[in-house]
Amino acid sequence: MRNLLTGLSAIALVSTLGSAASAQEGKVLSLYNWGNYTSPELLAKFEAETGIKVTVTEYDSNDTALAKARAGGTGFDMVVPSANFMQIWIEEGLLLESRPDQMENFKNMDARWIDVSWDQGRHYSVPWQWGTIGPVVATEFYKGDINTHAIWLDPPEELEGKINVPPEKNDVMYAAIRYMGGEWCTGDKEFLKGVRDKLLDAKQHWLSMDYGIERMDSRDTLAQFYYNGAAFRAREVNPDIRYGYPKEGYSMFMDSVAILADAPHPENAKLFVNFIMAPENAALISNFATYSNGILGSEAFMRPDLKDAPELNTPAELVEFGGWQDVCPTEVDELYTSIWTDLMQ
Secondary structure, eight states, X not given: OOOOOOHHHHHXXXXXXXXXXXXXXXXXXXXXXXXXXXXXXXXXXXXXXXXXXXXXXXXXXXXXXXXXHHHOOOOOOEEOOBHHHHHHHHHTTOBOOOOGGGSGGGGGBOGGGTEETTEETSSSEEEEEEEEEEEEEETTXXXXXXXXXXXXXXXXXXXXXXXXXXXXXXXXXXXXXHHTTOOTTOOOHHHHHHHHHHHHHHHTXXXXXXXXXXXXXXXXXXXXXXXXXXXXXXXXXXXXXXXOOOXXXXXXXXXXXXXXXXXXXXXXXXXHHHHTTSHHHHHHHHHHHOOBOSBTTGGGGSOHHHHTOGGGSOOGGGGGGEEEOOOOOHHHHHHHHHHHHHHHO
């Protein structure tokens, strides 16, 4: 039976125990995160307040991070999986049940991000950043509707050969399925044949399948299927860049910080998890990588141009078209993987 402590006493006890455990672990911490996604200012502030130095190793996809963790012995303390992969990490026992919901700063989390399907009640993870993925277009060259996947799946002549699409299976498949009138996780083989044909036909009009939106800066690409925060950064360089929310349906994503089950410094990691739930610290994450976070009150500390950016604020009439990539049954995911293999050849 748990001892009943006053709130103040409980916080003091957690702080004392955490500090003692942290001292035993040494003043180091290792974060395994997406590339160009971690604010140096955030890490410097954390080190100044705790004395713990954080090192960052970067990855380029959910599959890369998962494969690394499955192999074991990484030496990493924390990782930042996307929502559609979180269930896999939890079910395979790769994450520590660190109970962020019992931490002091959990009170700052936006209620909409607590009882999420991928981590009900937040026993394993806390939000890092969230956003959407849709068409990004240089409107100096394209004057049509931006709220449609047709920009990259049925591209107009002025954009042909100037389109980039990220090599992310679930993001691309979700968009193509919704564009063709289907629902995510459909296993209809005849319908999926049409999706495959559409993607293969569209690919011949693309310049590349790669990560990074920087080629829009030089106009090497005039359109991309890409992430909203990156679209904001592209608009900072070229003011004519616009981000669309497709009426056919667009995907939402959230990346969350979790502690690895074999983390060498779990108590240090818990301090970091609690630290990023403070509004001023969550804002540092957003100000660097230019995506939304899930912490209430962080807006007061965010860059005004980011807080009010159209890329981060879905028009009210288009909110209903957003959806999540739930984990599909294995047999369905195998069908999607087969289509993806054909597309990547």
